[in-house]
Amino acid sequence: MTDSLGSTDAWAxxxxxxxxxxxxQRLAVLAAVERHPHSPAEGILAAAREELPDLTAQSVYxxxxxxxxxxxxxxxxxPHSPALYETRVGDNHHHAVCVSCGRVEDVECAVGHAPCLTPHWEAGSKPMTIQIADVLYQGVCEECQRNQKLPTRN
Structure with a gap:
């Protein structure tokens, strides 16, 4: 069902x-997301149908x-994208999105421990214990920079 028996056993x-x-159905969806991380539901449906041709969109959702x-x-x-899914969970990594082509890359935690960012609480606010920080970097990937002849920035 998945690329390797080990993955199937782990998911099961x-x-x-x-x-x-x-x-x-569950195994096909998990395998599709694992093979195609950062995919929208429609892409996961198409990939899962390679294994289960009769799989319905409703089942996938x-x-x-x-x-x-x-x-x-x-x-x-x-922003400007349907929800995307991945099997990489529990490590508080972030994402970088190319605003030109939409490519998504994982970005490791930028600084320190999860949740990576320490919030500043204004006087009078009710602070909370932060468990996850979700950072989204937006930029232009190297390939789009080359194709559009844009200057590179660091």
Whole structure:
């Protein structure tokens, strides 16, 4: 079902640990997201249909929602883009998005420990314990810079 039996076994174990049945639909969606990180639901549907041609869009949306709620998948929403999904969860990494072509790259935690950023609380506010910082870098990738003959910046 997935590229390797090890991945299938790991996903099956994680599903069981969360009290979910191991179904071919769930495994197909997980495998599709793992093979195509940073994909929208439509892309995941197309990839999962390579394994399960009769898979419905509704099934994929239900599975994506459920697995995101279980934190087996991460959902993030770049500006001007549909929600994107990935299997990399629990490490508080960030994303860089090319504003020209839309390519998305993972960015490791920039500084220090998760959540990477320390908020400044204004006097009179009610501070909270921060668990996750979600940073989105926006720029132009090297390929788009070359194609558009834009100056590179660091």
């Amino acid at each position: 174990g994680a599903l069981r640990a969360h009290g979910r049945r191991v179904t071919k 239900v599975v994506l929602g459920d697995l995101t709620e279980l934190q087996m998948l991460r959902r993030f929403e770049p």
